[in-house]
Amino acid sequence: MNAVHAVNTHPKAGPALDTASAWWLAALDRIERSTAADPAVRVLQRTVRSLPLGEARALLRGRPLGHPLHPVLVQVPIGCWLSAAVVDAVPGSQRAATALTAVGLAGVAPAAIAGWVDWADLPPEQARVGLAHALSNGVAVGCHTMSLTARLRGRGLKGRLWSWAGLLAVGVTGALGGHIAHRQSGRGGTG
DSSP: OOHHHHGGGSTTOOHHHHHHHHHHHHHHHHHHHOOTTHHHHHHHHHHHHHSOOTTHHHHHHTTTTTSOSHHHHTHHHHHHHHHHHHHTTSTTOHHHHHHHHHHHHHTHHHHHHHHHHHHTTOOHHHHHHHHHHHHHHHHHHHHHHHHHHHHHTTOHHHHHHHHHHHHHHHHHHHHHHHHHHHHHHHTTOOO
């Protein structure tokens, strides 16, 4: 069953949701089938696999947990950034939102490293979506970096706007990552 026909299996979803879902699944299908980025994917995967990580590779892949570590580690930036957006709605909580934004940014590196180590062993279709996932993560990190910069300069509204843009990017990247995880579980998983 192709991605567009999968939408019709959800009863009473509504025309707007069906249209959005069909668009999203068709976009994912195009990413999975496009070979345009394959030369870069191959070079990046080889590079990540060649890193001398030793036993740390198994830890980063989450083998002691029995599942990938990356989804666990992304909870720090996502949770902090979402919490910052919630705290922003409370008057007088600018310092807390600034701190949460900063802690979220500090949590990016471990999550990204574990994600890249997982990604290096993905088959081509998933690796292509994974590259889009990494790029959208870059947008989210960039937006939250701009948010933190604005907040530290006393520009609260600008900081909140960058934060909201970052959360939009987090939503997109989460959907891409979820698609990869769903594909992995359909193939027996990794890790």
